[in-house]
Amino acid sequence: MELTPDDTIIFSVYGIAINATIVFTWVVMAFLTVTSVLITRNLRADVAPDRWRTMLETIVLTIQSQIDEISARPDRRLLYFAGTLFLFIITSNLLAVVPGWHAPTASLSTTAALALAVLVAVPLFGIGSRGIGAYLHSYLEPNIIMLPFNIIGEVSRGISLAIRLYGNVMSGAVIAAILLSVAPFFFPVVMDMLGLLTGVIQAYIFAILATVYISSATAPSETQTKPAKEHS
Amino acid sequence: MSIDWITVGAQIVNFLVLVWLLKRFLYRPILDGIDARECEIKERMSEAATIREQAEATQADCRAQIATLKAGREGVIEEAREAAERERAQLLAQANTRLQREQAAREEERAQEARKYTASLHTKGASALLALTRKALRDLSDETLEQRIVARAASRLGDMTGDLAAAAGGSDTAVIMTREDLPEALRAQIEAELSAVMPDIGVQFRTDPDQSPGLSLRLGGAQLGWTVDSYMDGLEQVLNAQEQSDAA
Numbered sequence: 468m469e470l471t472p473d474d475t476i477i478f479s480v481y482g483i484a485i486n487a488t489i490v491f492t493w494v495v496m497a498f499l500t501v502t503s504v505l506i507t508r509n510l511r512a513d514v515a516p517d518r519w520r521t522m523l524e525t526i527v528l529t530i531q532s533q534i535d536e537i538s539a540r541p542d543r544r545l546l547y548f549a550g551t552l553f554l555f556i557i558t559s560n561l562l563a564v565v566p567g568w569h570a571p572t573a574s575l576s577t578t579a580a581l582a583l584a585v586l587v588a589v590p591l592f593g594i595g596s597r598g599i600g601a602y603l604h605s606y607l608e609p610n611i612i613m614l615p616f617n618i619i620g621e622v623s624r625g626i627s628l629a630i631r632l633y634g635n636v637m638s639g640a641v642i643a644a645i646l647l648s649v650a651p652f653f654f655p656v657v658m659d660m661l662g663l664l665t666g667v668i669q670a671y672i673f674a675i676l677a678t679v680y681i682s683s684a685t686a687p688s689e690t691q692t693k694p695a696k697e698h699s
Numbered sequence: 700m701s702i703d704w705i706t707v708g709a710q711i712v713n714f715l716v717l718v719w720l721l722k723r724f725l726y727r728p729i730l731d732g733i734d735a736r737e738c739e740i741k742e743r744m745s746e747a748a749t750i751r752e753q754a755e756a757t758q759a760d761c762r763a764q765i766a767t768l769k770a771g772r773e774g775v776i777e778e779a780r781e782a783a784e785r786e787r788a789q790l791l792a793q794a795n796t797r798l799q800r801e802q803a804a805r806e807e808e809r810a811q812e813a814r815k816y817t818a819s820l821h822t823k824g825a826s827a828l829l830a831l832t833r834k835a836l837r838d839l840s841d842e843t844l845e846q847r848i849v850a851r852a853a854s855r856l857g858d859m860t861g862d863l864a865a866a867a868g869g870s871d872t873a874v875i876m877t878r879e880d881l882p883e884a885l886r887a888q889i890e891a892e893l894s895a896v897m898p899d900i901g902v903q904f905r906t907d908p909d910q911s912p913g914l915s916l917r918l919g920g921a922q923l924g925w926t927v928d929s930y931m932d933g934l935e936q937v938l939n940a941q942e943q944s945d946a947a
Contacts, residue, residue, distance in 0.1 A: 473703045488706050492713045500720045507728035516732075527729045547726055551718045571710070576703045580710035 471637065472569035473576050488574040495558050495571065526554075533675065538682035540596060545681060548588055552581060553674035560636060560666025564659060570666075573636045575629065582629035585677045586621070593684030602684065628676060635669045636662075820938060825931045829912055832927075845877075848914050848925045849885045853892035859923065860896040866921030872901045873918040878910045889914075 472487035479485065506519045516524065530550045535541045559572045571577045593602040606617045639662035646654040833844050856863075873893060875881070881889075881904060890902045900918065913926030 471701070473701070473706050483705075486703070486706060488703075489709050489713070492710060496713060496717045496720065499717065500724055503721060503725035503728075507724060507732075510728050510732040516736075520729075520732075523725065523729055524733060527726060528733070531730075543726070543730070547718055547722045550726065551714070551721050554721065555714065555717055574706065574710075575701070576706035577710045579702050580707045581714060583707065584711055584714055 471574045471576070472571070473574050475569065487569045488571050488577055491559070491569050492571040492577065495555060495562070498562075499554055499558060530674075534678055537675070537678050539686045540682075542592075542596075542685075545592065545678065549674045549678045549681070552585075552677055553670050556581075556632065556673055557667055557670035560670060561663060563640065563662055563666065570636055570640065572632055572666075572669075573640050575633045575637075578629040578633040578636075581632070581673070582625040585628060585680060586625040588677070589621070589680050589684045592681045596685035597687065601687075605684070624676075624680065628673060632669050632673050635665055639665050817935075817938075817942075821931065821935050824934050824938060825927070828930065828934055829927060844912065845881060845885055845914075849881070849889050852914055852916070852923075852925045853889055855923075855925075856892050856896050863918055863921055863923075864897065867897075867900070867919040870919035871899060872903050873897075873916055875902060875904045876907055876910060876915045876917065877904070878906065878908065878912050880904075880906055881914075 472491065475487035476484045477487055477490045503523070506523050510520070527546075527550065530553060531541075531546055534545055534549060538545060556572055559570045559577075562568050563570050590602060593605070597605075606614050608617075639658070643655055643658040643662060646658055829844070836842050836844055836847060875886075875889060886904055893900060893902055911926045911928045911931065913924065913928075915922060915924040915926065917923075
């Protein structure tokens with residue numbers, strides 16, 4: 468029994484093995500992109516939106532509102548990043564109802580890649596928002612002794628992001644596979660339904676945590692806000 | 700459980716590509732569309748607010764006009780009545796003026812006709828009187844009116860010589876004025892009579908169709924007349940008295 472789709476090689480290109488994780492990721496990317504293109508290709512301000520466009524607007528605005536609630540400095544680039552994380556993960560997880568589907572998020576490589584993306588995005592957003600000096604100074608807060616702990620915390624939350632998503636999705640798929648072999652008629656359906664719920668929750672958690680991390684990096688520190696408060 | 704770092708790298712690339720794709724085909728069109736729709740809705744709401752304000756202003760204006768009309772209806776009716784009364788009075792005044800003018804014109808025309816009639820009557824009466832006088836003189840004494848007038852003037856010249864000489868001043872010609880030419884015998888008679896009383900004075904005979912029948916003598920600033928004017932005036936007074944008695 469394979470615990471990760473990384474081990475399933477679909478085809479090779481110039482000696483490079485293309486595994487199921489990458490292929491199913493491309494499928495998710497194609498699904499999201501084609502759906503978006505089909506719905507948004509004829510957008511006009513003077514035409515009332517149809518149900519598909521309304522659905523997309525609802526999704527995008529819901530994500531935007533969640534980000535606005537969390538972040539002190541709402542930014543469209545944060546919407547692009549966190550929204551894409553959410554849509555990619557939830558689509559990967561929900562397509563698990565399709566027979567033969569291997570969710571890319573059940574691969575530790577995928578979750579690690581997403582966690583690495585978050586780990587890189589956090590300082591990039593922080594530096595872009597506060598400047599490199601202020602951002603690096605945040606690692607020395609409340610004092611320089613906390614520098615190694617801040618670095619460890621930064622890395623460990625990336626690892627926790629990756630492991631949490633991977634563990635939940637992979638475990639759901641593994642448990643469903645085990646139950647399918649033991650009791651093939653009832654329990655797999657229940658576990659698949661539970662897996663869909665878990666997949667939605669995990670997508671939400673991953674995107675929200677990424678937003679929180681980035682927002683905490685972009686938020687002005689206490690030493691920056693205090694003079695402003697004194698002035699005000 | 701293992702990490703395939705090649706897959707990790709590929710997935711990072713895939714994720715970044717997906718971010719770009721969704722930004723290009725999902726977020727930007729959707730958010731731009733929402734922004735455009737919000738702008739359009741704001742514009743329409745602004746237009747609607749403007750139209751509503753205009754409608755409310757028009758409504759208030761109409762209500763004010765209705766209130767003004769209601770309040771001023773009695774006044775307008777009274778004003779119209781007064782205007783009609785003024786117009787009526789003006790028309791009556793114009794009609795009265797025109798009537799008076801026409802009456803005055805008719806009075807004047809009637810008076811003029813009466814004057815013409817009276818003048819014509821006087822003329823005809825005078826002519827008749829003159830003709831009767833001439834006929835009576837000719838029938839009863841075989842004389843003409845001119846002969847009697849010349850004879851009367853000749854008889855009066857002697858008494859008036861002093862007055863004539865005083866009034867003559869430097870004038871040396873007496874002018875005898877008649878309505879028609881005098882016969883030669885009468886001319887000679889009066890010329891002889893005048894030469895007898897005033898030898899230095901020459902005589903000149905003239906005629907004037909407008910002069911009443913008779914004879915007038917003018918010497919310097921003096922003028923003597925023997926005409927029928929006074930008789931005509933007497934006739935006129937008789938006729939006027941008769942008219943007034945008839946009218947009474």
